[in-house]
Amino acid sequence: MIKEFRLPDLGEGLTESEILSWKVAVGDTVSLNQVIAEVETAKAVVELPSPFAGVIRELHEQPGTVVEVGKPIVSFEVADDAGPAPAGHAAPSQGVTPAGQAAAGEEPAAPKREPNLVGYGAVVESSGRPARRPRIFAPVVEPADAGSPVVEPADAGSPVVEPADAGSPVVEPAETMVREARAGVPSGDRPRSTPPVRKLARDLGVDLAVVPGTGPEGLITREDVREFLRQGSAGQPDAPAGQAPAGDGGERETRTPIKGVRKHTAAAMVSSAFTAPHATEFLTVDVTPTMELLAKLRGTRAFAGLKLTPLTLAAKAVLIALRRHPSLNSRWDEANQEIVTFNYVNLGVAAATPRGLTVPNIKDAHSLTLEQLAEALAVLADTARSGKTAPSDLSGGTMSITNIGVFGIDAGTPILNPGEAAILALGAVRSMPWEYRGEVALRQVMTLSLSFDHRLVDGEQGSRFLADVGAVLAEPGMVLTMV
Template identity: 50%
Template structure:
């Protein structure tokens, strides 16, 4: 199964696939090929970011890149053509590939129904479909239409191009179309930001509204007295990405919410206002746990894996769940049922440059300590590299969030949607503590357990948190309770 269409015997098109979990769009982060490059079946041609993760897309056929339909930074709907490949290079003249949907000022005809639904494969996408376009009455003159189409196509390729023998329409050109010209991703951006495209001044070739035009319309323009630059330049600079430095004198910077951050925001709002959260706290002496961590680092059976406090805390939570299995459940609103899980997919909250993600270790309850350590190490490495797959973030049952790495004592974490509990681990600090009747310096931390009160009552939540604390205080319970 490939996500492509044949526009002639010579050209093939590769569409934006559904990379899993029913996602509807993705942003092109980086192209690894350019027009004229040779590609082979299975070669990664670009990296895209969905609402859950960054994914590399391999192309499923050989050929020479003829055209990149969208530049980097563009959000593309699933099913739109993103690249055209000449599969018979040097084969003579052939019909050009069908222009992308983005080149049409108005929507094309509805696509024909697919012949049959086929499985969605990560990296290869949805079933093929064909689209027929009908001619529209009362459209702009052929010369103006050709110039506009050429201008749009040039923008998609990363540069402006206009046919040499077709004059480009001037700013004052009157065309029957009253709808502003903009690509579908730009229209979506305007809708998200609450901007009426009719009020936006286009700066793109042929009168096309660009993403920068929308950002400029959404961003406030500082007074000339405080920013001695042209208003248009200031407005464009204000809408810079997160990593860019703010404009001197600007009072605000607007950043479009998309990708992972947008998905997390929606999920957290849904969780906070759906599941009744309860959070309990306990402060515990973890001096013995820290000694165990030091000993395990020297153990030959743990060679090659990373040993840290999070490993022991994860194992302690798994043991606590084994002793209190009712906590590992989900609420089925549609059927009004509590779904008891007989497995634990342990989520680990990870802060990444693209936002918070929560990949999980599948069947963590069945893993030995060395296996759990290896899985944790792989999870963290993959998250830092931005290579976590959507499948790795699906199906979690409980989660751990280690806010202690930021020097924070604890917090009141929000449940990952569909999960029953989340454990927050605070910073481990040397503090005065009463130990064997005397005040001594001990390693101490604070734990916070948030749980869904529809599933977990106060007694059950307290037992789980108390068990985790008891194991961290006396790690030998990992053996006696396991």
Template identity: 50%
Template sequence: MPSFQRFNLPDAGEGLTEADIVTWSVAVGDTVEVNQPIVEIETAKSLVELPSPYSGVVTQLLVAEGDTVEVGAPILEVDVDPDGEPAAPSEPVQVADAVAEPAAASPSAVAAPVAPSQATPVPEPAPASAESEGSGAVLVGYGVKAGNATRRERREGSLDPIGGAEAAGQYPVLAKPPVRKLAKELGVDLTTITPSGPGGLVTREDVEQQVKATAAQTLATYPEDDQPWLASGTTTRDGRSTRVPVKSVRKRTAEAMVQSAFTAPHVTEFLTVDVTETMNLVARLKQDRDFADVRVTPLLIVAKALLLAVRRHPEVNAAWDEQAQEIVYKHYVNLGIAASTPRGLVVPNIKDAHRLPLHALALELQDLTAEARNGSTSPRAMSDGTITITNVGALGIDTGTPILNPGEAAILAFGSIRQQPWVHEGEIAVRWVTQLALSFDHRLVDGELGARVLADVGRVMNDPSQGLVWA
């Protein structure tokens, strides 16, 4: 007997509530095996590939690429017994119940089932439950969203009006799914187009002609080059602005920064340091065969200097628990490195960085940076950071006043290293100089402690041999 199992979106991280569908790796009709990657999702922390918990044939993709889906909502249906007796697959779920941003206006978001016979009524689907959704094959944090699924009947080849029931009464626009998708991608309002197809059908040519007409009336703001940050947005009718939904990393970053900025009282202290000896050390390590397999940069020395400073002043490695009204002192250092990526700012951290010798620290730093840039950082690497470095100098910036990563007491900004006139051993000489800035939570760290931590980082940067004394 055929058996149709639905795969619910699992919690791919620590307490995540939703994720964006980025790319489907399977299509309706494909045969899948257990643990075969089926979809790539984007959470608030990283890109994650989800494996199939079932073997069988894909019968429905219940959400479309680009949709935001709540944890526990069904996203895929699989016939786990395709060789059994023929039977109609279960009705598709109403996407509005499963997706945080309703996709009712995008029929392509749900694969249409085989049209039921008009002579045979189709029963309403039962409420979602662990049994009906096949929750026996659980991945991580697997659960089911409460509520009943609703059925939407479709006739084969039907063309739905754009904009829902209300809009359908005002603008009975007819367009095929590929045309609707094109219009959405190009930011074209189909209700503004005069259709040229048979029976009032909007065609692909109509949409493209509308884009050309709008472009001719638009004063260009940016040069016509690649603008990936606009790809997910909707351009206004006059073409002068684009609205991009706040989602995933950008959304979580904004929430975290607002929470941090308006919860923890920030204080920032600054220090200008002669780092000529650090630059000399970096040059020597680049020639050292023991470091031939890693990329040695000044950031590596800054990271080691901060770890040594935390060892000397462990009280800076703490967190404020508002609910319990307690200070949590960490006996380990998970060193966060702020990384700018196409998805936004992420802060993965090196676990137990305080235990690592310099070469091992360099390897971890190299891997962390590579994973952040290609979007493969795991949720675990993004959690439980204790103190952070933000390397603003990589962008040519002298310094800044960084905002704390939530749950941490301090963050160090490492500025650009420049050659400048400097008084060295009583004489003016050209030296390598940088600026360091330490922001800290004044509930946990007072000015003296912050100054001591910053001064110790600067002391190691000025004379790396000092680290041998403290190590």
């Protein structure tokens, strides 16, 4: 029996994911929950486990393809009595009636959905065979300029063909596109490529008809277009104005598709900036006592092997101050016209990763000791840098911290993480002349930048919160007066 596995919603209502790599090949035998692919959502890289035990019969999408949730990505050949099993559960044993099938003597059950990781998969007919849905191909519209949106085909993994005028919309009959998709090549002599590659070719004045493709089944890649330019092949049209002609030293610009983490971050920041009225306050603090405390703690047995940084103590100071100023740990519920104040803290920490900015959060950070908080921060940073942060850890934050000091920056105006009331930016710790006990001394100084949603937080509340954080960092013993 052939089973199709459709791309599931990997969390938080995400609508698409990019196939980064396949961990299996056609003909491989896989077990239930074996990792078969690595995909990138708008938030994180996720390992995709197999929902079936069986043999891989077809990989519907190539690495680098962005696939909509619900589209088939792989087909399995499984035993006829092998019922579906969600990830994390064993397959039904023999003698157990598979989901969606009627027991002997009973009326056939109504079609049921097979659980697939998150959400549900294809509808199964009473016969046990997966229902086949016709593949729908939408028209492909290529914009004339980079500022216009690109309408992708419904099946992003199928080859898309264009007429000679690449700027015109293309509408292919469904049966023609199905035939081409099954054959793996386009009809006629038109080259196989993807929308971003065709856009790049048009910008650089390259005729794809004369570009050899090195991708799967002759697919023309972005590197093929660039290599064609580097070689200065004969018959290539003149480069458009503003672009470097082939052979004169390379391209004058580089274009990168907006997708994955960068696309999600951009949308979130625009939404936040134009929804929540931001206000930002600054406080410069003598943190010499905090730096001295860090040095002492690093030498204790309790913190042996743990990475202690100013961020660790600043995070603890924030958690203490939030107890006294809960308005900074709240959310504006526009739909219900309510202010939701959280009685817990899921502390977000902005992390710069190779794939872009992410803000994973530490769940229930308010309940952690300083030692537990240091360990949680280390795990969060390592997981984010490796791109393995789970989607659940990227949602549900209640307040965030961003450590811009690691880049040598003193202050800034951070943008709120959507749905949160405040974000604190930590500046660099610098040795500076500072007034200390009536004299000028060389002290360790840091600037704190607090941005908050002025719908939720008044200037007084934001100022008092920032002053409390600064007081703890200026004199850690002040904690005794706050708890």
